[in-house]
Amino acid sequence: MGLAYFEINGGTRLRGKVRISGAKNAALPIMAASILCEGEITLHDVPNVSDVNSLSELLVRLGVDVQRQSDGALKLNTRDEMNCKAEYDIVRKMRASICVLGPLLAKRHRAQVSMPGGCAIGDRPVNLHLRAMEQLGADVELVSGDIVAKAKRLRGKEMFLGGPFGSTVLGTANTMMAAVLAEGISVLEMAACEPEIVDLADFLNKCGASISGHGTPRIVIEGIKELHGCEHAVIPDRIESGTLMVAAAISNGEITLENARLDHLMAFVDRLAAIGVNVEKSKEGGVTVSSVRRLEPVDVTTQPFPGFPTDLQAQLMALLCLADGNSIVTEKIFPDRFLHVAELNRMGARLRKEGPTVIVEGVKRLIGAPVMASDLRASAALVLAGLAARGTTYVNRIYHLDRGYDRFDEKLRSLGGDIQRKEGDED
Ligand code: EPU
Secondary structure, X not given: OOEEEEEEXXXXXXXXXXXXXXXXXXXXHHHHHHHHEEOOEEEEOOOOOHHHHHHHHHHHHOOEEEEEOOOOOEEEEEOOOOOOEEOHXXXXXXXXXXXXXXXXXXXXXXXXXXXXXXXXXXXXXXXXXXXXXXXXXXXXXXXXOEEEEEOOOOEOOEEEOOEOOEOOHHHHHHHHHHHOOOEOEEEEEOOOOOHHHHHHHHHHHHOXXXXXXXXXXXXXXXXXXXXXXXXXEOOEOHHHHHHHHHHHHHOOOEEEEEOOOHHHOHHHHHHHHXXXXXXXXXXXXXXXXXXXXXXXXXXXXEOOOOOEOHHHHHHHHHHHOOOOOEEEEEOOOOOOOOOHHHHHHHOOXXXXXXXXXXXXXXXXXXXXXEEEOOOHHHHHHHHHHHHHOEOEEEEEOOHHHHOOOOOHHHHHHHOOOEEEEEEEOOO
16 A cells, blocks of 8 residues: 655745644643543544544544544544553554553542553653652553553542653643542642643533632642533643744744734744744734845754743754754754654764764755655654755655644645645555
């Protein structure tokens, strides 16, 4: 079977307006939280990406009815609570499946989730998720590659959630989802502050939970007996916003983003400003990004929110390839998340990796080439490089990109980008 690939002819300036979709990384844990609720949940702005489809498939197996309405809303209803097992065939496709662990354990008193393996961006252990479940009173063991967790009723606890590197996003989501139905009060210290965690807490509160402090490193949760359904709109995808901001800058274009939140992208916009890219709120409430001048080199280090997001590291690096001087990019969240480096070098970039750091020597131009996508954000960086490159770029294995970008090629085409999705054997 041929795999889909993109053919991109670089050099056009992107111009126009584009609407940002809802955030994949907010939608996934919120969808998993449906396991906790009695009654119907209606979610707006759930992006049309393959990770959402994978999680829907898992939820259906777990007895949740998942329906996409004609207006795009997603309706979720739990019909059957018998199955508590997330099997390897889905977990290995999508690590975020781990976020059914907390809800299954809290609501059904038992969870069996296949242990996620390694992935392209590094080891990605789940030890902190498991430690938190144990602290809430669960028995947790590893049986033939599956995490098996059991508890009659979880008990609230004051606990430290962090690891040596900082906080964990999905670990915080899992713990929050488990603690909402626990008996008593839980205090989560060194909780992740990412906007996706705030959105999950807002969703759970609408369903009747009692969570406060979300958005800070100290979240307090008063356990309750039952959650009901609710209607909720998922926050805009800050990573899609940032990616399209780079598309404007790298193509010397001007793009207005609708449904984008600058307060979720402060560190990123700060780096864009230092590079010389204009980012302004437009009168109609959108955000306009433009670039016409030479790009300044900058240094950037990825950090937990509100620091610079690891999920935009590859895309910013594509832009820095064309800056007038040397930049330094340091990855503090996933030190091995540099699969794009060798591929960008195939396009004429001058990148040198030294441990968790890449030295980017700016070049005058990138040149189109066949390249291989390896993970979601690395793929986006290669597409961005292709938009700026002289000649034709073929980005292979775009199924990685389809996991997390909602109609990315369509949106770029609507802005004037010369990008075509093709089916074939370019592998
Ligand atoms: N970590 C541990 N033990 C754990 C959990 C995490 O050591 O039990 C380490 C990780 O290895 C990493 C650091 O903690 O070094 C942070 O990882 P985190 O747990 O925060 O990552 P995650 O929750 O698994 C989410 C996003 C990722 C995003 C990271 C960091 C989802 C579905 N995934 O992953 O998104 O890069 O937070 O912001 O929300 C993407 O969308 O492309 C993506 C990879």
